[in-house]
Amino acid sequence: MVKVEINGQIVEAHEGDMLIDVADDAQISIPRFCYHKKLSIAANCRMCLVEVEGAWKALPACATPVTDGMKVHTKSAKAIAAQKSVMEFLLINHPLDCPICDQGGECELQDVAMDYGDDVSRYSEGKRVVSDRNxxxxxxxxxxxxxxxxxxxxxxxxxxxxxxxxxxxxxxxxxxxxxxxxxxxxxxxxxxxxxxxxxxxxxxxxxxxxxxxxxxxxxxxxxxxxxxxxxxxxxxxxxxxxxxxxxxxxxxxxxxxxxxxxxxxxxxSEDRLTQPMVKENGQWIPVDWETALKVTVEGLQKELSSSKEIGVLASANSTLEELHLLQKLARGLGVENIDFRHRQVDFSDDEIGFHTPLLTQEITAVEKADVILIVGSYLRKELPILNHRVRNAVVSNAAKAIVVNPEVLEFNFNLEHADTEQGMVSELAGITKAVLDISGNTSQEWINKVAPTECQKEIAQLLCKAKSGSIMVGQISQMHPDFSTIKVLTALIAAQISANLNILPMAANEVGAHLVNFLPKSGKNSSEMISSSLSAYINLNLEPEKDFTHGNTALSAMKKANFVVNLTVFDSNAQREYADVLLPIAAFAETAGTFVNVTGIKQSFKMSVEPQGDSKAAWKVFRVLGNMFDLEGFDYTHTNEVLREVLDNQTTQIDFTGISCQLPKNNDSEVELVSPYAMDALVRRAPSLQATPDADAATMGRG
Ligand code: SF4
Ligand code: FES
Missing domain, CATH: 3.30.70.20 (Alpha-Beta Plaits)
Structure with missing residues (x-):
């Protein structure tokens, strides 16, 4: 540590820290433009010039490391004169069009100019104009x-x-x-x-x-x-x-x-549904909530009384409270067909339990990994914030990144290996076998016939050298017909090299959906629900025709059903064709609730704006429905009471390493890339995102 004097105040700092950071920590403000704590130092704007005793000219605080005994003046005549001249230079060509500039009121240049600029410019020359590009x-x-x-x-x-x-x-x-x-x-x-x-x-x-x-x-x-x-x-x-x-x-x-x-x-969006609607003799009629809920209860009771099967489906972008109350309502009615995993197609390991997808390490710890194996994931597009941490590990920590995907996808960091040739499962099986061979592990007889290629052996060597390995299993795996095999193979590698196995959740509250058991513990999973055509469905925040991997099957199941009630933010022609009741619910930002993130952190939030039109928060709709069905325990007055009911629920982690598999043929062609901007009803209606190359899976990431 060194002692530095800034404006007469003695401040302790690490030797070599930049003066601007030391001043920031001591709450001494220095104007700046190019400096940003998350970016490298460019020191090109010169706005942060300060006087340092012993230096013959003012120095940029963002690029001046502190030394012991340094005396700095940020407000001396010399410092102010330097700062004012930089401001004058910056404003020579600036159009000064604050009244029509969107940044007005939150512009750093405007703010700093108030302190260091002059009312009148000394320059009368014409200003430079730069043409814009789209x-x-x-x-x-x-x-x-x-x-x-x-x-x-x-x-x-x-x-x-x-x-x-x-x-x-x-x-x-x-x-x-x-x-x-x-x-x-x-x-x-x-x-x-x-x-x-x-x-x-x-x-x-x-x-x-x-x-x-x-x-x-x-x-x-x-x-x-x-x-x-x-x-x-x-x-x-x-x-x-x-x-x-x-x-x-x-x-x-x-x-x-x-x-x-x-x-x-x-x-x-113009598609917002703002009033409850019921279908009568094929005609949609706007009704009040009381009527719509009465029709809902009667419709569901009719199906229940004839022992017909009801399916309950929801988007995992719904809040913890909404998912908890919907499964509680369903189970109260004796319905066990409950699921949110509409993009998943392989459910073969459900019989051993429901593994909660999680990042099993801190998000910040990803940056410390030295080998990262990405399996079935376009991480950049799926979870950009996590991908940024992986990129940091590669760029700053020299981590080796290996990707096993069905096709070559563009990552924004260097890959050590990107294997696509044999198909995901075969590649992964080869790597797993090579890892087990290196470790002398012969316990997995079912994999003995696999003969790893030279490339797979090289990857295995890299993995086995890992001191802090991390395996990321992403959305492409989740949608793969051999998802359960992928879990076993990655679990074997992770166990052998002591790496973190991260089977990643994708939706905002997928972990929350697991916590509240929004899962078919003894009922049909989402795939079975649409392939066996149940007699009624309750859909929460879901457009089955777009949200299911097999959208057409889902659509025809909905059309065949006797009674479909959609709790939805949006109206659509597809829904009008198959549904019987449309209940308008509050969208993101219009309701209070809780999301559980990728590492299991519960984060609650309040309503930001009132729901549009006559929409209601879905948790309140379930509360009323619970009471209309005479079910116990639906007398909540606040989301906190709902949250308290589920706070102690634990995630479930399954050890996949003990499971033997039949290695399947290459099924990669059955997996389609899905654009991140097609993943939920709200983002599908964001026009600007839909106008980007990423809105189309074929051009995603390729500009
Ligand atoms: S566009 Fe904005 S961020 Fe980029 S160099 Fe110009 S002022 Fe800086
Ligand atoms: S902030 Fe730009 S030179 Fe220091």
């Missing part, structure tokens, strides 16, 4: 406002892993842009909007819809993947206008995926 559906560029801090460029190189923006020209002619006319395609691209200190990069969907000072901010949790990213929902006049990240260093740091940032657009 950067895609998410980011609007106004490059005349750019101050060349290069935060966006460094974000692309260091965080997104894609050099999509860069600087060309020098001095007066320097400009930032895409090198070729091309949209920005990173799945984390929206973070550049937050990073840009001026209005050069702003949000296209949000543009001109509100001023920063008109917005109310609500803390919430992202609802589209299992990371549980912390967010702030910004609303105006009761409508969500944008979503931005909230810092949580142990989960999403300061970042957010584009899906979690822009999916809010779907909330204001």
């Amino acid at each position: 950067a895609g559906a998410l980011i609007k560029t106004d490059m005349t406002r750019c101050i060349h801090c290069t935060r966006c460029v460094r974000f692309g190189q260091e965080i997104a892993g894609m050099k999509e923006l860069g600087s060309t020209g020098r001095s007066e002619w320097m400009s930032i842009g895409t090198y070729i006319e091309k949209s920005i395609t990173s799945e984390m691209s929206g973070n550049m909007i937050d990073l840009c200190p001026v209005g050069a990069l702003t949000s296209k969907p949000f543009r001109y819809t509100a001023r920063a000072w008109e917005l109310k901010s609500h803390s919430s949790i992202a609802a589209h993947d299992s990371m549980g990213s912390n967010i702030s929902v910004h609303s105006k006049n009761g409508r969500v206008k944008r979503v931005v990240p909230r810092t949580n260093e142990s989960i999403n740091e300061v970042w957010l995926s584009d899906r979690d940032r822009f999916a809010y657009e779907g909330l204001n």
Whole structure:
């Protein structure tokens, strides 16, 4: 530790720490533009110039390491003069168009100019103008406002892993842009909007819809993947206008995926169902809640009384409270066909129990891994925030990444091996056998016939050298017809090399769905429910025709049923064809609840805005239905009471290593990539995301 004096205040710091960080820790503010704590130091804006005693000129605080006895002045005449001249230079070419700039009111340049700028410029020359390029559906560029801090460029190189923006020209002619006319395609691209200190990069969907000072901010949790990213929902006049990240260093740091940032657009879709509807003689009639619930209860009672089977399906993006109450209602009615796993097709290991998918290590610990085996996953698109941690491990910790996928997919870090030739299960079986051979483990007789290739042996060597290995089993595996075999093979490797086996949950509350037993303990799983055509279905927050891997089978099962009730945020023609009752429920941001994230952390959130129209929070609908069916224990007044009921539930971990398998033929062709922007009803209705290359699985990640 060293002692530094800043503005007369003695501060302790680690030798070599940058002066700007030391000052920040001591609550001494130094203006800055190019410096960002998550990016490398560029020191190109010079706004952070300070006076350091003994130095003949002002020094940039972001690039000056502290030494013992250093005396610094951030507010001396010399420091202020330096800061003011930098501000004057920055404003020479800036258009000063704050009244029409979306960044107005939350612009770092505007704020700093208030302290260090002059009222009147000494320059009367014409200003430089930079023409804009179309950067895609998410980011609007106004490059005349750019101050060349290069935060966006460094974000692309260091965080997104894609050099999509860069600087060309020098001095007066320097400009930032895409090198070729091309949209920005990173799945984390929206973070550049937050990073840009001026209005050069702003949000296209949000543009001109509100001023920063008109917005109310609500803390919430992202609802589209299992990371549980912390967010702030910004609303105006009761409508969500944008979503931005909230810092949580142990989960999403300061970042957010584009899906979690822009999916809010779907909330204001024209498809919103805002009034209960019932079908009478083939005609849809808007009704009040009382009538709709009465029709629901009568319809379900009729099917129950004739001992017909009811299926209960839900999206795992529903809250813990909603899922708990729906399964409680179903079980109260004697229904055991309960499931949320509509993208899964192989359920053969259900008979040994329900393994809770989890990241079995801290999210931050992923960065410390030295070997990472990714199995059946386009991690970049599935869980961008987790992929960012994996990328950090590869880039900063020299971790070796190995991918076993059905086809070659573009990752944003170097891969040691990317095997696709033999098909996923055969590749994995070869690697597993080679790992067992190296370790001299002959206990798994069923795998003895496998003859590993040279490449598989090399991968096994790498895996066996791992001191801190991590295996990530992703969405492609989850949708694979041999998912259970993949679990056994990866579990064997993990056990042999003492790696963390991470069978990753995908939806926002998949772990929560397991915690509340939203599973067919003694009933039909989701695949059986649609293939055996039950007589009635209750669907929560689900569009079976789009959310099931076998959407057509699901659709025809719904059409064949006598009675279908959908608790839904959206209206659609497909639903109108097969459903009998449509109950409008509150969407993400319109209800309170809890999500359980990829590592099992429960995060509760409050309602950000009122539900639209006559929509109601789904948990309240289940409470009323429970009472209408005369079931015990449905007298909740708050989501907290529901949460308390499930707080002590534990996740279930199954040891797959003791299971012997029949190694199947190559079934990879049966797995289709699904775009992250097709994964749930809300994101499917976000027009800006749907206009990006990632909306189509064929162009996803390929620009
Ligand atoms: S566009 Fe914004 S973030 Fe990028 S260099 Fe210009 S001012 Fe900095
Ligand atoms: S913040 Fe230090 S030079 Fe830009």
